[in-house]
Amino acid sequence: MIIKINNLYFSYQSGKEYNQFKLSVDDWGINKGAFLSLLGPNGSGKSTLLKLILRFIKPDRGSIFINGVDIKNYKRKDLAKTVAYVPQKITSAFPYSVYETVMMGRTPYMNFMGFEDEDDRRIVKHALETFEIDHIKHKGINELSGGELQRVMIARAVAQDASIILLDEPNAHLDIEHQVSIYGILNELRRQKRITILTVTHDLNLAGIYSDDIAFMVNGRIVISGKKSEALNEKNIREIFKVNAEVIKYTDDILNVLVKPDKLN
Numbered sequence: 001m002i003i004k005i006n007n008l009y010f011s012y013q014s015g016k017e018y019n020q021f022k023l024s025v026d027d028w029g030i031n032k033g034a035f036l037s038l039l040g041p042n043g044s045g046k047s048t049l050l051k052l053i054l055r056f057i058k059p060d061r062g063s064i065f066i067n068g069v070d071i072k073n074y075k076r077k078d079l080a081k082t083v084a085y086v087p088q089k090i091t092s093a094f095p096y097s098v099y100e101t102v103m104m105g106r107t108p109y110m111n112f113m114g115f116e117d118e119d120d121r122r123i124v125k126h127a128l129e130t131f132e133i134d135h136i137k138h139k140g141i142n143e144l145s146g147g148e149l150q151r152v153m154i155a156r157a158v159a160q161d162a163s164i165i166l167l168d169e170p171n172a173h174l175d176i177e178h179q180v181s182i183y184g185i186l187n188e189l190r191r192q193k194r195i196t197i198l199t200v201t202h203d204l205n206l207a208g209i210y211s212d213d214i215a216f217m218v219n220g221r222i223v224i225s226g227k228k229s230e231a232l233n234e235k236n237i238r239e240i241f242k243v244n245a246e247v248i249k250y251t252d253d254i255l256n257v258l259v260k261p262d263k264l265n
């Protein structure tokens with residue numbers, strides 16, 4: 001397993017009684033080269049789990065191993081070369097351009113002076129073209145539409161050339177064409193380079209089409225995890241999201257999830 005979690009426990013130390021959120025993952029992991037969709041209701045802890053894997057926050061107990069090494073023991077640069085992240089919310093106080101933002105993905109590879117080289121420029125150019133943002137490369141990132149910005153952040157993660165990409169609701173601002181195209185590009189990268197993809201999403205349908213593994217998180221715990229064909233079924237969707245859905249097997253690899261409008265009581 002490329003990511004392996006053991007007896008992980010985390011709570012936000014806000015000191016406020018109303019914040020009772022606790023995350024607890026006993027034994028869970030992701031295989032190398034997998035495309036896993038992490039699904040679950042609002043506030044169930046999906047983003048928190050990503051932040052723990054990224055070492056943005058520290059667990060109270062337990063460990064996360066990446067490539068067999070506890071992330072506590074990674075140098076910051078080495079972790080950045082291994083794990084790239086596309087955040088849910090993007091804010092920048094400084095008006096970096098699209099080009100500069102994608103180039104930031106190359107930071108872990110630059111020398112201490114922070115100079116880019118020919119390789120960095122070639123990789124960034126390729127990422128700008130792949131995600132169709134070459135024509136806006138001189139624009140400031142505060143001057144973009146939500147979908148353009150999302151593509152910039154995904155391009156930055158791909159330019160980082162990491163073996164794991166974590167995405168937090170990457171399709172939130174994308175139109176249908178770009179949702180399909182970005183999931184397709186990620187899938188292609190996974191095939192070509194055996195990149196591991198972990199994406200948090202609320203889109204059951206895209207998860208059913210593109211991922212091969214599904215994990216459901218409820219109240220800070222991973223309650224179901226497995227192959228899409230087994231985990232993404234009508235019973236699980238009903239129990240977790242309290243909605244009726246029809247899961248249509250389009251091919252062995254493609255499941256379409258049709259959510260029915262009537263909410264369960």
Ligand SMILES: Nc1ncnc2c1ncn2[C@@H]1O[C@H](COP(=O)(O)OP(=O)(O)OP(=O)(O)O)[C@@H](O)[C@H]1O
Pocket residue numbers: 012014019021040041042043044045046047048049
């Ligand atoms: N920085 C923080 N300090 C205190 N509590 C937090 C913080 N960030 C998140 N929480 C709380 O932790 C819980 C889990 O939040 P998290 O963002 O991980 O959920 P999520 O499953 O990603 O939700 P969503 O689907 O709404 O994005 C929520 O109850 C949230 O209010």
